[in-house]
Amino acid sequence: MVFFAAILPPxxxxxxxxxxxxxxxxxxxFAAIALAMDSVWDLAAGTVLSWFxxxxxxLDLVGxxxxxxxxxxxGLAVSGRKD
Structure with missing residues (x-):
C-alpha cells in the first residue's frame, strides 16, 4: 500500500x-504484469530444476x-579499497 501510494500518484x-x-x-x-513475470520465472525455474x-x-556443476x-x-572482501 505504501509503495502504491508513493509511486502511482505522479x-x-x-x-x-x-x-x-x-x-x-x-x-x-501492475498486478497483471507481476503475475505474468512471476509465471515466467516459475516456468523457467521448473525447467532448470528438471535439467539439474x-x-x-x-549437480556437481552447481557445487x-x-x-x-x-x-x-x-577475493573481493580481501582486496578491499585502498582509498
Whole structure:
C-alpha cells in the first residue's frame, strides 16, 4: 500500500477523469504484469530444476559454481579499497 501510494500518484492525471479509478487501473496493470513475470520465472525455474535432476554431473556443476561464487566473494572482501 505504501509503495502504491508513493509511486502511482505522479502517473495520475486529475484532468483525465476520476483519480481513484486511475489508481485502481494502474494497480491492476501492475498486478497483471507481476503475475505474468512471476509465471515466467516459475516456468523457467521448473525447467532448470528438471535439467539439474537428470544428472549427477549437473549437480556437481552447481557445487562448482557455488565454490566459484564463494571464492570471488572472499577475493573481493580481501582486496578491499585502498582509498
Amino acid at each position: 502517473f495520475v492525471d486529475p484532468s483525465a477523469g476520476h483519480a481513484s479509478l486511475q489508481m485502481v487501473v494502474l494497480g491492476a496493470v 535432476a537428470r544428472s549427477a554431473r549437473h 562448482a559454481a557455488g565454490l566459484t561464487m564463494v571464492g570471488l566473494g572472499v
